[in-house]
Amino acid sequence: MTYPLRKPGQATLSDHRAAHRPFASHKVDFAAAAVLERSPGIPKLSVRDVSLSYATNSGPRLTALKNINLQVQPGEFLCVVGPSGCGKSTLLHLIAGLHQQTSGEVLVDNAPVQGPGTDRILIFQELGLFPWLTVAQNVEFGMRMKGVSKSDRQARVRDYLRLVHLQQFSDSYTHQLSGGMRQRVALARALATEPDVLLMDEPFAALDAQTRDMLHDELERIWAETGRTIIFVTHNVREAVRLGDRIVLLTFRPGQVKREYEVDLQRPRHLEDVRVAGKAREILDDLREEINKSLEEEYGLEANA
Amino acid sequence: MKRTLRYILFYSAxxxxxxxxAKLHVWPPYIFPTxxxxxxxxxxxxxDHSFWIAIGVSMKRMLIGYGISVVLGLILGLGVASNKFLEDTVGGLLVSLQSxxxxxxxxxxxxxFGLTEKAILFVVIMGxxxxxxISMETGxxxxxxxxxxxxxxxxxxxLRLFLHVTLPASLPYIVTGLKQGWAFAWRSLISGEMIFVSLGLGQLLMMGRDLNDMSQVVAVMILIIALGYLVDGLIFKTIESRLQQRWGLATA
Incomplete structure (x- = not known):
């Protein structure tokens, strides 16, 4: 069960010069990606009436997520935004199967999710790269657990490190790399297990603006080239508009779907584009209401304490 | 360089x-050695090889006793940490026993075991x-x-999660525990060796007392300190700092 890159022999990937100009622009067929994501059929992933509540040390149960309903089409790039504390990270953990929801179900290809699986790989906010392994061994890890043969593993590690322009760092340890490079290792490690769905939890939040811009370009290119379905959580609305086909806005505690937005701007988009800013503005107005609610609650809590 | 100089100055002083x-003869030499x-x-x-033999005998006991307690401690510590019930019961008992x-x-x-080799090993292991x-568990x-x-x-x-993730991830903590265990084993060994003609460093120390030979008492004490420092400072510190570097916990 392998999913070859959409264009396995593509010149830009094997082109050795790419190593020396890692962020050179690639010709990417965004139209093809668009066709795929719009194709009708069963959704790649559905979240049905998912709620999550848990007991707290002080007082009543806390409802983190309430009746979340989502459908994600194959190859779609979905962004989830919301104020901090809306449970957007928790939602990704539920989809990844790392936590169990209180009620409702998560379906992948119409089959309910039971525990973690390499068809859904989560890139954690704090990455969770293994410091005792080299970059190449990190990328190889998921395949080793899956029992992929050694020669296949080596070939795929090469492919995916080339995809994120890190082939010359394969023997480095992760703490020797910069934040942006580590981010790309995590991306390569996730992609190397060839998941259907890539879950990304505020992956670029801790990076400087230039690095983030580059990674936006790279992620968009990789998404178009590999045809993965991506669910991308962020608190940055403009980033969501820059990347997403569709944006879901969650409310502050309990997290519920407040609104959905289609982003039908042509790709590749630029973060500073007026149309991107305009769309972001529209969403931001709705988001601000939720941010205010979260602030009120936090100040309220402080007053009681 | 400056540090070495400071060391030399301090110890010469x-x-x-x-x-x-000693020269002033404030106390007699059997109380205050020169x-x-x-x-x-x-x-x-x-x-006359008597110190070499004592070191050899003591080190052999350390390797056996410490080796056994490392294996048992690893199993016990990881076992206790993996289960809430064991943690509350056995874990609590272990902490109270440590006092x-x-x-x-x-x-x-x-x-x-009588006055035998086994008695000394038992003290080393329990020590x-x-x-x-406990350090395995906290790690x-x-x-x-x-x-x-x-x-x-x-x-x-x-098992694969344990072998490929949990174990390597906890290695820096494990080494810290092993280092502490070594220090405790070393102390227990010397105490244990004092009880009978055991040929180790502890017995050599007691022999100094029996012969009223203050020079021997202090000489053996210096030996015990030096050996303890050598193993702890050179072997364990090196392993520890290498691991921390490789794991990215310390800046190289």
Missing amino acids: LIGVWALL PWGVAETLWAGFA LPSICWLPIAVLW SLLSVT RKQLPKIYSMAGRNLGARG
Whole structure:
């Protein structure tokens, strides 16, 4: 069960010069990606009436997520935004199967999710790269657990490190790399297990603006080239508009779907584009209401304490 | 360079004061030994091989006793950390037992095993097992959750998750526990060796007392300090700092 890159022999990937100009622009067929994501059929992933509540040390149960309903089409790039504390990270953990929801179900290809699986790989906010392994061994890890043969593993590690322009760092340890490079290792490690769905939890939040811009370009290119379905959580609305086909806005505690937005701007988009800013503005107005609610609650809590 | 100079100055001054006090004959030499007397005893002890033999005998006991307590401590510590019930029950017992000085195991050891090799080993094991177990347990608990989550996320579970993620992730903590265990084992061993003609360093120390030979007492004490420092400072510190560098915990 392998999913070859959409264009396995593509010149830009094997082109050795790419190593020396890692962020050179690639010709990417965004139209093809668009066709795929719009194709009708069963959704790649559905979240049905998912709620999550848990007991707290002080007082009543806390409802983190309430009746979340989502459908994600194959190859779609979905962004989830919301104020901090809306449970957007928790939602990704539920989809990844790392936590169990209180009620409702998560379906992948119409089959309910039971525990973690390499068809859904989560890139954690704090990455969770293994410091005792080299970059190449990190990328190889998921395949080793899956029992992929050694020669296949080596070939795929090469492919995916080339995809994120890190082939010359394969023997480095992760703490020797910069934040942006580590981010790309995590991306390569996730992609190397060839998941259907890539879950990304505020992956670029801790990076400087230039690095983030580059990674936006790279992620968009990789998404178009590999045809993965991506669910991308962020608190940055403009980033969501820059990347997403569709944006879901969650409310502050309990997290519920407040609104959905289609982003039908042509790709590749630029973060500073007026149309991107305009769309972001529209969403931001709705988001601000939720941010205010979260602030009120936090100040309220402080007053009681 | 500057640090080495400081060390040399400090220790020369220390020995200088010692020599001065000895020269002034404030106390008789059987109470306050002279530096040259101690140096002579050290030289003679190594020359007639009696110190070498004592070191060899003590080190052999350390390797056996410490080895057993490391294996048992690893199993116990990881076992206790993996289960909430065991943590509450056995874990609590271990912590309370640790307040017992290891020499307190000696009466039991002598009653069970007599004045034998086994009695000394028992004291060494009991002295270090608890500390290895407890540091293993805390190491396991301090382990950032992100690693096992990432491991599960990438398809590792059960034994493979343990071998490929939990164990390597906890190695820096494990080494810290092993280091502490070694220090405890070393202390217990010397105490245990004092009880009978055991040929080790502890017995050599007691022999100094029996012969009223203060120079020998101090010479053996210096030997014990030097050996303890050598193993702890050179072997364990090196392993520890290498691991921390490789794991990215310390800036190289």
